[in-house]
Amino acid sequence: MTTKDSRAAGLASLASLVADETRAACLLALLDGRAWTAGELARHAGVAASTLSEHLGKLVAGRLLTEERQGRHRYVRLAGTRVAQLVEDLAAQLDPAEAVRPRTLREASAGSAMARGRTCYDHLAGRLGIAVTDALTERGLLRQDTGFALTDAGLEWFGSAGIPLDRRGRRPLARACLDWTERRPHLAGAAGAALCLHALDTGWCVRIGSERAVQVTPSGERALSELLGIEAAELR
Template identity: 70%
Template structure:
């Protein structure tokens, strides 16, 4: 039974259109079926059929507002799964992006992006490694915030909501850097603060983010991260 269920679950991502939908939804937003259909270049009816399978399989959550149907990744665990699978899928040889726009998009995502609701790419790695280097993260057995780490969040005025079922801290394997970046409640809170405080800003309508001048100064003061590693 377990083998059959695993095969059925894996089959949900064994389709390029459905996999593309999940990758698009890694930006943490809710998308309409029409928006996802356009992003994948498929007919609305085709998109609806695929989305039905993803919702039924537990990968996506659905909500309706009037005539519009919105979907998002079911939770952080699914985002973590998709990001980590992408890192393994990229281990082999892949075709180079075609065209200047594709090259620029890929470069922007590698530099900095959101992974569901936390920071990823070189930006996310730089922050995570700086936190570990300063003793804010303890990585001896798994990963956890140290007492100094909890104080650091408090000093910055970043509230860490009650974890509930979501872990306070976890790591997510970055698909471009092949290193872990900070996720969980703490990763989400830090990402939200970075965007709200103007440390980072979104690039276009996708997942890419870039560090602002204010962000370079703030991250340098808070973590000693050099500006060159944030660009």
């Protein structure tokens, strides 16, 4: 008699949730870490509101999304960092050669902006995220030889830069996240989240467009140059 692995049904159910283009589009959009209304996601996915509502119900029931209602609006967001990691890791497995070519100049510009710098749920990604990760590593603040880990000097650097680290939860302080445009790991975890939040709060970076793209401001260029020696040309 064959004994079935009890996890198999759960894994198959999880895979079926992602294996739909509309639901996948919603999950990718929500990697910006913000809450979206059902109407915003419907327009983004190019489907009717009634259709999108059915998909959101499945994602919420599958615990990939959480929801809350404010008046007439229904807001949804990713259910946490583990879900964000799952979506980003799956996206990183895509073959760049199979990516859909932009149909308009606007799509091409948006794609270029996303590749230059974006948020990956709550940390920095794209060339910006890689530049920061490389700079931290080159200065001995971050180790990558046995997985990502902040060094003692790295912990001191975050403190001296005025970037508080939340070390209370189970979330790892530093984690490697494979960047789907650069095909290299960038810094995630509590340290990556703290750095991204600080960059947005201080105006080092600003969000642009309706996607996850971010742009480094002149003050951000100066700060990253002074703190990490990153040349402005790497950030543009």
